[in-house]
Amino acid sequence: MTSRYSILAAAILSVSSGLAGAEIIVGNDLNSSNGANSTINALFSANRGSNGGGDQSLQFGDQLQGSEQADVIIGGLGIDVLFGKGGNDVLIGGTEDFNPFNRDRAFGEQGDDIFIWTPGDGNDFFDGGDGSDTLIITLIGENQDADGNTAGAPFFSVSPPGTTGSGDFDGIYINPNTQLPVVDVLAGPGFCDILDRSSEGLDELNLDHLVQFTLRGPAGQLEQDLLADPSIDPDTRDTGLRISVHLKNTEYVVCASKDGSQVDVFDLHHNPIVKTSVSDLPETAYRLVTNTF
16 A cells, blocks of 8 residues: 555545545645635635634645545545545545534535545535435444554444544544445434425525434433423424535435434435335445445
8 A cells, every 4th residue: 555645635545446446535634725626725715714714614624636536535624625526436524523623515526426424523515416426324434442542443433522532533444355434324323304405495505405413312302201291392402403414416315214223225316205225225335334345
């Protein structure tokens, strides 16, 4: 395995893979709005903080581009902008562990691309572009645990705010045989609801779908409380809703079911949205979700 640096200040590891010509591209968590791609520069420079300081939205941000082949692109910490270009790419904003600078933007462009969102990340945006593209809501294997140990990787965990390991990036574990990440959808702590264009506000936001991720614990507790006392106003309680992933040009969403017993696959070709089988997913997405290679 060899390493080099691209003009986008990303560490790129060239590897041999079952995906011909694949590269693993890992952000250095360096702020930049002066890269080689003017489109990405505009996204960074226009994304200014609430107090007018551009640095509020550039903390640790990377701007990363893939190749015309299949790539794995990993943003790490910060507000990253990821472009897959050609090939069937896997795009990962990063396992932020509730780092406040965590609203990534990913553009699959050509190919059957995958965007992986992990609990602890923020309200990300994914435009799949051409092809049959998939959002996977899941825990993802990391290189080290909350204490920095690497023996026994991959590690599947989330470090809540205020705990050891919160707000950092523990690296994404890459399976040496497949050169792809390892995911565990059923290990995730929540479930998904999906809004389509019939929902108020999505047209104005120029979005096709909004994927809402809700924690099972608070949601289950609220359901129990409402059964015991129907007069409770749900708006005054913790519903468990934590983030929303904003989607355009995305055909499938994969998430754990509400009770955590099975993997739900939502087919976004239809309105209303329908559930389908894991076997209907594009090949790379199917293999990631089922861990079959």
